[in-house]
Amino acid sequence: MDFTLNLPEQFNAADYFVDRNIREGRADKVAVLCEDRQLTYGQVQAGMNRVGNGLRSLGVRMEERVALLLLDTEVYPQAFFGSIKIGAVPICINTLMRPKDYAYFLNDSRARVLMVDQSLLGIINGVRSKLNFLEHVIVVGGTADETDLVFDTWVAGHSDALEAAPTTPDDACFWLYSSGSTGLPKGTVHLHHDMVYATETYGKQVLKVKETDVCFSAAKLFFAYGLGNGLYFPFSAGATTVYHPGRPTPDAMYSTIAKHRPTIYYAVPTLFGSMLVQDGALDGVRICVSAGEALPAEILKRWKERFGVGIMDGIGSTEISHIFISNREDDMRAGSTGKLVPGYEARIVDDDLNDVAEGDVGTLLIKGDSIAAYYWNKHEKTKKTMLGDWINTDDKFFRDEDGYFFYVGRSNDMLKVGGIWVSPIEVEACIMEHASVLECAVVGAPDKENLIKPKAYVVLKDNFEPGEELSKEIKEYVKKALAHYKYPRWIEFVDELPKTATGKIKRFMLKDQATQTAA
Structure with missing residues (x-):
């Protein structure tokens, strides 16, 4: 568009x-709330x-x-x-x-x-x-x-x-x-112009930030997602923004929400999941927003059941400034990243940059005027990523007949099992539905014949104990829900998953660990 x-x-x-x-005329309007200041x-x-x-x-x-x-x-x-x-x-x-x-x-x-x-x-x-x-x-x-x-x-x-x-x-x-x-x-x-473009498209047409809103982002301002959430979206509308300088723990988030009563709350899937196992309320919040990684359908379901407020999942990137595909407040499809944000165009292409058929998985290209001009001192990387008006996100997606986009993983995260591509995101979403699971990550690991199979790293909820019986139960659950070849051949219970500062799972660390363990 x-x-x-x-x-x-x-x-x-x-x-x-x-x-x-x-x-x-907003000189006396409160712009920033931070702790007691x-x-x-x-x-x-x-x-x-x-x-x-x-x-x-x-x-x-x-x-x-x-x-x-x-x-x-x-x-x-x-x-x-x-x-x-x-x-x-x-x-x-x-x-x-x-x-x-x-x-x-x-x-x-x-x-x-x-x-x-x-x-x-x-x-x-x-x-x-x-x-x-x-x-x-x-x-x-x-x-x-x-x-x-x-x-x-x-x-x-x-x-x-x-x-x-x-x-x-x-x-x-x-x-x-x-x-x-x-x-x-x-x-x-x-x-x-980039911040203005992101504001006029996602900020105004999807988020619909108003002067009366109070915005609170768990994602920090150094993060592209947090910079829009906590700075230029509220400032564009003359709204108020809330800052929390400390770590975004569930307790800190609930405390800040209780103190400042934001109307829009932004976080990442991991934090939404952690908040579900803590006591707290969302008084005053009209909508929640998620990005950074795909939001598991199970977290959205449990969040709406508990709080009566939806989580508007979307995808953005550092290069594109902010979110360019998103669910809407009145149109949330669980498991989907949503539809294109007005002002952006998308193509899903094969390795030769040819458009794939509707429903087929390919690499997502995006066009929109909030895309960065270039990478500093990275000429070759700029040429490979920024393809004229389009940018190669290096994310794998498919789009259904209704125009909803579904994320299946980064290009280097996809698994080929028995000659068939498997999305780790799909397997993770299924495992997350099991009553014992708090969060998980799926990566590829070599079996005895050095063939790649799915391996799951699982963090359990507090009232569940790891063990062989539970491992078998989770595997059987996935076998019944998904195609047989997609089930995790190994499940390793861990206390926590390695994450970046912005809450993304460090899959490369888990891949290395899985490979070393197999060796």
């Missing part, structure tokens, strides 16, 4: 998402402008990168939009990485300025001698030694008036680093 923004030739995203709210749109604007002026005083110019290694607090929108307003390019960095990862991010981006939370400063100090371009460190939420700047003191010394830089819709606006599961992380370069 064609969709055009028609933005002016001179356009700055910070002006659109922050200053516009002031022009429209709150900021109005007027206060966010003042802070944003002070950050921008502060960065200019450090010699930061248009198109220069500014690294943000920050927790989800009221500082984030000020730092993010303050950088953008002067034409600089903020980089949202994962706060849960290792020292060598930060050395890579900072050297790869060549950022001269880093804003870092006090709690993470020690990790940065451990690799400072390896940072070739960093000149200024601004410490948020604490003190700094004499060589660094303290955020509160630094911003207080600068004016709260600032004109937006004369950027265009096609200037670089912000970066997100994609996961490095198939090599080094890639700096994904987004333009000033």
Whole structure:
């Protein structure tokens, strides 16, 4: 579906998402709630402008990168939009990485300025001698030694008036680093119009975020999913956003929901599953949203039964900014990723990029104007992934006759069992229906003849004990529900599954483990 923004030739995203709210009379409207603190749109604007002026005083110019290694607090929108307003390019960095990862991010981006939370400063100090371009460190939420700047003191010394830089819709606006599961992380370069496109399509036409909404995202702001949920979707509508700087545990989520009563709650499937086994309420929440991995039908069923609120599952990516296929509040098909978001087009293709027949599995290509311009310093990867107007998601899907899309796994996650493709997602969804299972992951493992068969790693609910009898029962359950060749030949009970910072299962670790165990 064609969709055009028609933005002016001179356009700055910070002006659109922050200053516009002031022009429209929301200076005194609460923009951010964080623990016991709150900021109005007027206060966010003042802070944003002070950050921008502060960065200019450090010699930061248009198109220069500014690294943000920050927790989800009221500082984030000020730092993010303050950088953008002067034409600089903020980089949202994962706060849960290792020292060598930060050395890579900072050297790869060549950022001269880093804003870092006090709690993470020690990790940065451990690799400072390896940072070739960093000149200024601004410490948020604490003190700094004499060589660094303290955020509160630094911003207080600068004016709260600032004109937006004369950027265009096609200037670089912000970066997100994609996961490095198939090599080094890639700096994904987004333009000033990308957030607006995602807002006008998914934000307004599917989520339907309104000024009266209060948005709360368990997914963090350094994550593409969380950045839209917690920052530019609420700011686009003049709504209120809630930040939780700590770990998104079930108890913390229920506590934050009780305190701030959000109307939209965003999380990932793993967290929704964990919350189902904890006490808590969703008072005030009108809709829940899931992304990051496919939402098992069983979790949706149990969630609706318990809370009377649906979970709107969808798929997005770092490269495409946010969600491009989604279920709707009034149209949720369990097990499906939903239908195309207005403004996006899709093709499902074979290995030669030819469209497959309806119902057949293939690789998903997406077209839409929120797609990143390129990967920084990754020319070959850019050419292989960004195919003109289209981007290769490397996800395997099929589409049914009603236009619903069904995710069957990443291209390298699919299993070929007895010459027939098996989706680990389908097997996992079936195992999840068993009364004993909290969560699971299915990968391929070699048997004695070195042929690949499904193996399941299973986390049980608290009142179930692992054992051979239960393993046999789960296998029989899958045999009855699915084609016989799809059942897991081995079940390994584990206390937890390895996950990324954004809640995705680290399947590559389980694949390696399954292979080593077989060997």
